[in-house]
Amino acid sequence: MVKNAILIQASHLSRTLTLGSEPLHVLKDLSFEVRRGEWVSLTGPSGSGKSTLLGLLAGIDTPTSGNLAIDGVDITHMSEHQLARIRNEKIGIVFQSFNLIPTLTAQENVEMPLYIRTSAGDAQKQARIMLQEVGLGDRLNHRPHQLSGGQQQRVAIARALVTKPAVLLADEPTGNLDTDTGDQVLELFAELRALFGLTIVVVTHDQQVADYADRTLHLVDGEFVRSMDEAPKYKAGA
Numbered sequence: 001m002v003k004n005a006i007l008i009q010a011s012h013l014s015r016t017l018t019l020g021s022e023p024l025h026v027l028k029d030l031s032f033e034v035r036r037g038e039w040v041s042l043t044g045p046s047g048s049g050k051s052t053l054l055g056l057l058a059g060i061d062t063p064t065s066g067n068l069a070i071d072g073v074d075i076t077h078m079s080e081h082q083l084a085r086i087r088n089e090k091i092g093i094v095f096q097s098f099n100l101i102p103t104l105t106a107q108e109n110v111e112m113p114l115y116i117r118t119s120a121g122d123a124q125k126q127a128r129i130m131l132q133e134v135g136l137g138d139r140l141n142h143r144p145h146q147l148s149g150g151q152q153q154r155v156a157i158a159r160a161l162v163t164k165p166a167v168l169l170a171d172e173p174t175g176n177l178d179t180d181t182g183d184q185v186l187e188l189f190a191e192l193r194a195l196f197g198l199t200i201v202v203v204t205h206d207q208q209v210a211d212y213a214d215r216t217l218h219l220v221d222g223e224f225v226r227s228m229d230e231a232p233k234y235k236a237g238a
C-alpha cells in the first residue's frame with residue numbers, strides 16, 4: 001500500500017488563550033500541509049506563535065478550532081491518553097535545552113521511550129544502535145554532564161528517533177550550540193532524513209538554520225506571511 005504523501009494536514013487551525021478579560025489570538029486560521037520526507041522551517045519574530053504551533057503539531061497542546069491530522073490520523077479531538085500514544089508512535093521532539101535526564105546515562109536516556117513498548121533487552125539494543133547512528137557509540141555510559149553540548153543534543157536526537165517516528169519536530173535545536181556544532185547537528189538531521197525518510201519541522205529565528213529546509217513557513221503575529229512581504233532591507237534608488 002502506498003502511504004499518504006501528506007504527513008501533516010492543518011486546516012484553519014487557531015489557538016486562543018484567555019488571560020483575564022481579553023482573548024489572545026496566538027494562532028489565527030492557519031492552513032498548510034507538510035509532505036512526507038519534507039524539511040520545513042518555521043520562522044518568525046519572537047512571540048509570533050512558532051513554539052505554540054510546534055506544540056500543536058507535537059500533540060502537547062490542542063487547537064481552539066480547526067483540524068489537525070498527523071500521518072492520516074485526526075488528532076484534533078483526542079484525549080490526553082490518546083495524544084500520549086500518538087506522541088510515542090509518530091512524533092520525535094528535540095528542544096533547545098536538550099532536556100536529558102541528568103542522572104541517567106546516554107543509553108538509558110535513549111531507552112526511555114521504548115520502555116512502554118518492548119522488553120528491557122530489546123530497548124537496550126535499539127538504544128545502542130541509535131546512539132551509534134548519531135556517532136556516539138563510544139559514549140553509551142556517559143551522563144549528560146560528561147558530554148559536550150553537541151553530544152547532548154545528539155543523545156536527544158537519538159532519543160527522539162529511537163521509536164522510528166514519522167516526523168521530527170525541533171524547537172531551536174541549535175540555539176545552545178556554537179555555529180560549527182550547530183551545523184554538525186543540522187548535517188546529522190539531513191543524514192537521518194535520508195536514512196529514515198524522516199519529515200522534519202524546525203522552529204528557528206536563525207536564517208542560516210532555516211536555509212537547511214526545503215521550504216519556510218513564516219509566522220508574523222499568528223499568521224503566515226511570505227518572507228518577501230516583510231519590510232524591505234534597503235530602499236530602491238538609495
Ligand SMILES: Nc1ncnc2c1ncn2[C@@H]1O[C@H](COP(=O)(O)OP(=O)(O)OP(=O)(O)O)[C@@H](O)[C@H]1O
Nearest residue numbers: 017019026044045046047048049050051052053205
Ligand atoms: N501559556 C501562556 N500564557 C500566556 N501567554 C502565552 C502562553 N503561551 C504563549 N503565550 C503568548 O503567545 C504568543 C506566542 O508565543 P510563542 O512562544 O508561541 O512564540 P514564539 O514565536 O515561539 O516566540 P520565541 O521566538 O520568543 O520563542 C506570545 O505572545 C506569548 O506571550
